[in-house]
Amino acid sequence: MRLKAALFDLDGVIIDSEKLYTVFWNDIEQMYPTGIPDYAVAIKGTTLPEILSHYPTEDIKQDITRRLYEFQDNMRFPLIDGAVAFLEKLRANGIPRALVTSSDARKMRCLKSQLPELLELFDVVIDASKVTRSKPDPQGYLIAAEALGVKPEDCVVFEDSINGLKAGRASGAGVVALATTYPAETLAPLADKVIESWAQLDIEF
Template sequence: MAEIGVLFDLDGVLIDSETTYTKFWSEIGRIYPTGLDNFAIAIKGTTLPSILEYFPDASVREDITKRLLAFQEAMEFPMYPGARELLQGLKQADIPTAIVTSSDRHKMQLLFRQHPWIPDMITAIIDASQVMKSKPDPQGYLLGAEAIGVPASRCCVFEDSLQGLAAGRAAGARVIGIATTYSRERISPLADMVIDSVADISAEELVQSW
């Protein structure tokens, strides 16, 4: 096998949650207008601290955080078809992997409660608590590459958001765009390859396409 690593975004790539989050953040944008067009879309792929910068009032930030925590507690995190199979294939091929997500640690714990097999399939996890700069800054993906011991230039990033695609490219990684959140045409300029879902590629095909 080639000496490569694979770095996955979470929402919109491995778990089908983007539509649910879009509804939540659209409602927040309605309750607390920011003046930003398509607020729920504009913040996709960014960390909560980055999102809260749009709200200077401390009481508003506190309320949004409480609403988000309650929302996530009640959420389900359905895996996309093919996600588990791809992770299993990469593990069997001894290809190191990491999840690089803007989600916080609490949300990750909720995810693992529903899918306790995930940590066994992943070499490393980089969440919002470990990064100082949100996507599109490449810090998260650079940390992910470091955590799995593979240069970023030898890593493949799976992403769906514009912010995340830009982060993967800025890290110097090969970027595979997943057309779950945006159209193929919208993400194509930021990706080396575009697929409709993780079900469209196997571990073997990924290595062969390198």
């Protein structure tokens, strides 16, 4: 696979956090049932405002937000093996790189405080504050491509969630799925390539 620019999701692609979020959102679903099947899975890749739209009252929304912020403020951000090495390889080869995440500004501040060198590996960071439409809408990836000065079709998107892969595909970019959150067979119909780890990736510059 050849690429001129690389667009990355964060959770499940760069940091190994999706399992933690699955536990958190399953607990929330127990407290405040939405009736959405596989709730923790269904909301992966979406922004907090989109998630909160599933709840009927402001009190519930505020309680969930408080719990989420407390969870994230105390969260550690373990890196997925090989992610930083791949980003450094892209930088060494002059390949533009963008981070496109549904995370909000508060979480990004926590990430920066723990891993300041990580965000320096990206030329552009698009978080939830930069978009008005959540994944699976491609808006975030389109904004990132424009900010990098490249056409979407010259980009490769790296994603792990169903919503994220749909967003990448809808942007017109090539799509690589990391099977860190879902089984490879679930991701295959939505991606040009599925990898189990960064070590399996074969990219031409």
